[in-house]
Amino acid sequence: MKLNSLGYLLKEGIRNLWTNRMMSFASVGVLVSCLLLTGAAVLFSMNIDSAMASLETNNSIRVVLDDNLPTLEGIQVGEELKQLGNIETCEFIPKDEAIKQYLGDDEELLAGLVGSDNPLPDAFRISLTDLSLYDETIAQIRSLDGVQQVDDYSDIADKLTSLDNLVATAGFWIVILLSVVSLFIISNTIRVTMFSRRLEISIMKSVGATNAFIRLPFVVEGVIIGIISGLVSGVLLNIAYGSMVEAVTNIAPFFTPVPLGPMAMRIYLYFIAAGVLFGALGGAISIGRYLRREGGDIIGW
Amino acid sequence: MIEFKDVCKTYPNGTEALRHVNLLVDKGEFVFIVGSSGAGKSTFLKLIMCEERANSGEIIVNGRNLSSVRKRDVPYLRRTMGIVFQDFRLIDNMTVYDNVAFAMHIVGASSQDIRKRVPYMLGLVGLQKKQRAYPSQLSGGEQQRVGLARALINNPSMIIADEPTGNIDPALSFEIVDLLSEINRRGTTILMVTHEHRLVKHFHRRVIEIHGGQVVADSSASPAEVLS
Numbered sequence: 001m002k003l004n005s006l007g008y009l010l011k012e013g014i015r016n017l018w019t020n021r022m023m024s025f026a027s028v029g030v031l032v033s034c035l036l037l038t039g040a041a042v043l044f045s046m047n048i049d050s051a052m053a054s055l056e057t058n059n060s061i062r063v064v065l066d067d068n069l070p071t072l073e074g075i076q077v078g079e080e081l082k083q084l085g086n087i088e089t090c091e092f093i094p095k096d097e098a099i100k101q102y103l104g105d106d107e108e109l110l111a112g113l114v115g116s117d118n119p120l121p122d123a124f125r126i127s128l129t130d131l132s133l134y135d136e137t138i139a140q141i142r143s144l145d146g147v148q149q150v151d152d153y154s155d156i157a158d159k160l161t162s163l164d165n166l167v168a169t170a171g172f173w174i175v176i177l178l179s180v181v182s183l184f185i186i187s188n189t190i191r192v193t194m195f196s197r198r199l200e201i202s203i204m205k206s207v208g209a210t211n212a213f214i215r216l217p218f219v220v221e222g223v224i225i226g227i228i229s230g231l232v233s234g235v236l237l238n239i240a241y242g243s244m245v246e247a248v249t250n251i252a253p254f255f256t257p258v259p260l261g262p263m264a265m266r267i268y269l270y271f272i273a274a275g276v277l278f279g280a281l282g283g284a285i286s287i288g289r290y291l292r293r294e295g296g297d298i299i300g301w
Numbered sequence: 302m303i304e305f306k307d308v309c310k311t312y313p314n315g316t317e318a319l320r321h322v323n324l325l326v327d328k329g330e331f332v333f334i335v336g337s338s339g340a341g342k343s344t345f346l347k348l349i350m351c352e353e354r355a356n357s358g359e360i361i362v363n364g365r366n367l368s369s370v371r372k373r374d375v376p377y378l379r380r381t382m383g384i385v386f387q388d389f390r391l392i393d394n395m396t397v398y399d400n401v402a403f404a405m406h407i408v409g410a411s412s413q414d415i416r417k418r419v420p421y422m423l424g425l426v427g428l429q430k431k432q433r434a435y436p437s438q439l440s441g442g443e444q445q446r447v448g449l450a451r452a453l454i455n456n457p458s459m460i461i462a463d464e465p466t467g468n469i470d471p472a473l474s475f476e477i478v479d480l481l482s483e484i485n486r487r488g489t490t491i492l493m494v495t496h497e498h499r500l501v502k503h504f505h506r507r508v509i510e511i512h513g514g515q516v517v518a519d520s521s522a523s524p525a526e527v528l529s
Contacts, residue, residue, distance in 0.1 A: 005409045200403075203390050206350070207455065208380035209407040210373070 005213065013220025016193045023189035024225055030185045031229035031278060032236065034178035035271050039237045041171030043258070048164040050258045061138070062093075062151040063124040069146050074122050077146045081124060086137045088129040095120045121148060179278070186225060186282030190218050194290050201290075211291055219283040226279025230272030237271075238264055302328040302459065302490050303349060308358035310344050310514075318344035320514040322358070328458070331482065331491045333501050336511035342494045345511060346461055349492070350382065351375045363458060380408055383452030387464040389444045391436040397423065397447050398432040404451045422450045426480060442473035449480060459490035466497060478504055 017024050063081065065074050074092070081090050098120045099113055113119070128137055141150050194201065204214050238260060245257045260267075303326040310319040318341045326332055336342050347353040348360055351367055360367040363381050370378055391400050398419055405415045423429050426446040436444055445465055452460055462481065466474035478493075478500055485491045495501065501508055510518035 005406065008406050199390060200392055203392070203403070203451075204407050205376075206379065206384040206386075206390075207404045207407050207451075208376045208378075210376045213407060 009213070009216045010220055012217035013224060016190075016197070016217055016221045017224055020189065020193045020196070023192050024221075027182070027186045027189045027225045027279075027282075028229045028232065030178070031182045031225065031275060032233045034175065034182045034278075035229060035233035035274060036237055036240075037171065037178060038175045038274075039233065039267060039271065040240075041167060041175065043237075043241060043260075044167050044171075045164055046258050048160050048167075051255065052160055054256070061126050061128070061141075063126060063141055064148045064151060065122045065124075066146050066148045067121050069122065071122070073146055077144060078124055080144055081126060081141065084137060084140055086129050086133050088127045089125075091125045093123045093125055095122050098123060182278055183282050183285070186222055186279060187286035189225070190221055190283050190286045191290065193221060194218060194287060214291065215284065215287045218287040219280050222279030222281070222283030223276050224279070225282075226275030226277065227272055228275075229279075230268065230275035233275075234264075234268040234271045237267060302326055302330070302363060303492070304359075304361040305348075306359040306361075308348065308355045308360055310341075310348060310353065310355050318514055319348070319355075322511075322514075322516055324509060324516055324519065326490065326492065328490055329485070329488055331485045331504075331506045332493070333504075333506055333508045334492065334494045334511065335496070335498075335501060335508060338496075340511045341514040342511055343463070344514075346463055346492075346494065349461065350384070351378055380455055381458050383455070383457040383460045385445070385448050385452045385460060385462040385465045387467040389436070389441075389448045389468070391444055391447055391451075393436055396433050396435055397428060397439070400436070400447055401451045401454050404454050408455055410455075418454060419450075422454050423447075425453070426450045440473070441469040442476055445469055445477055446480065449477070449484075453484065453489075457489070459492065460484065462491065462493040464494050464496060466495065466500065471497075471499070474500060475503070 063077075065077060069077075071094075078090060078092055081087055095118045099118050126141075128134060138150055138152060141147060201214055241260050245260070248255060248257055303324075305322045305324045308319055308322045309317075311317050322341075322345070334342055334345065344353065348355055348367070349362055351370060355368065362378070365378065367378075392403065395403065401419045401422060402415050405418065410418075420429060420432065423432055426449055428443060428446055428450065431439065431443065436447065439447070445468075448465070449460075452462075460481065465481075466477050469477060474497060481491050481493060482504065508518070508520040509516055
């Protein structure tokens with residue numbers, strides 16, 4: 001392809017896009033929704049991963065002691081815990097402290113629930129040195145005398161994992177579906193341009209234009225649709241995620257969502273790359289089909 | 302230049318468009334191709350342009366056997382011929398100049414060459430003053446001259462004109478054929494399909510008549526050859 005032609009073809013692609021702006025707009029819309037959903041699913045998954053990671057790093061496991069276990073025996077259990085080997089920190093939380101942590105400093109609320117009326121047992125908050133020995137260590141702790149139960153976060157982790165899997169699976173299929181729809185719409189948009197320009201195509205063929213030359217403006221049209229969609233969905237995702245992070249941190253202050261800032265550039269890049277890929281593919285599919293079927297006619301098309 | 306050796310063409314729907322056609326058109330000839338509609342004239346042109354392929358026989362154009370031309374080489378083969386259509390096929394939203402320049406863009410000509418050659422060619426067909434006009438502002442005859450300029454712009458060795466006067470005022474038809482004659486005088490082979498017997502009679506050129514998919518008359522050939 002000569003350089004002379006390249007500039008000309010780029011110009012032609014942009015002209016196509018503008019002449020056919022309603023359909024181009026529709027293509028951008030569908031591709032944006034597809035990219036947004038993909039992005040949302042990925043971000044959701046990243047947040048769950050980060051939540052699980054923070055659960056693991058804090059890995060505060062609560063070892064609940066038997067009700068009414070004398071404090072001395074409680075301390076004894078603490079010593080045994082420390083001797084288990086895989087314990088990094090071990091902090092005693094007496095039941096008075098626990099009820100305060102649970103209910104806050106509200107004197108009225110606390111009034112009836114202190115001392116022997118406190119329903120909460122004494123407990124230890126421990127963290128592990130080596131998480132890979134998690135199951136064994138928990139089993140050892142459970143077998144200690146005076147330990148009523150061990151509250152770990154494995155059930156929450158399980159729930160998060162299964163939610164993550166659900167979102168990933170659902171997201172995957174939705175994205176596949178939307179990808180097909182976007183490809184369909186983009187290729188149809190470009191078919192419309194092609195149909196409106198079939199006169200030009202027949203002239204091009206009669207003058208001896210190669211198929212690559214005929215194809216390129218339509219691929220350019222698709223690529224531009226892709227770039228625009230990538231940019232728009234990047235901006236939208238950034239805005240939507242920003243406001244969502246704000247809302248979530250208001251509702252659940254203990255949860256820190258993954259910050260988007262460092263990833264923003266990469267999101268734009270991926271989105272634009274995906275858009276370009278889809279656009280070019282859509283353009284190539286439709287023009288390929290056209291050139292094979294109807295576009296061969298020069299005389300009497 | 303163009304040689305058909307026992308060429309047959311049957312379309313997938315069973316239509317026998319050409320049957321055992323033999324003919325030879327030399328470089329620099331001017332040939333009228335006549336025949337009623339459905340006689341096989343369009344198929345004849347399509348075969349030359351490689352738009353269709355023959356079922357049997359040999360077609361040689363500019364020294365190349367078309368049955369062995371690969372699909373991707375077809376565009377380059379077409380660059381050796383200029384095509385003029387009955388319906389002009391000008392692009393409405395392009396000026397006369399751009400319509401002609403379009404054909405040069407397609408073969409990757411430089412802007413410098415385009416700027417030099419397009420006005421020259423429009424001068425040749427007598428339209429240098431209408432460069433900035435749009436097709437809708439021109440008469441049929443003028444539009445066809447733009448079509449001719451476009452067909453000639455890449456310097457083809459032959460012009461294929463498919464009823465070029467079919468949509469033009471009869472008085473102006475002679476003008477177009479005059480122009481084609483002038484182009485032919487400069488060495489370009491002309492193949493012109495036409496219905497108009499007036500033109501054929503007036504210009505005294507070789508006439509090939511196709512009927513029912515066969516060459517039934519060829520003014521340059523002896524009657525015995527045609528019958529065989």
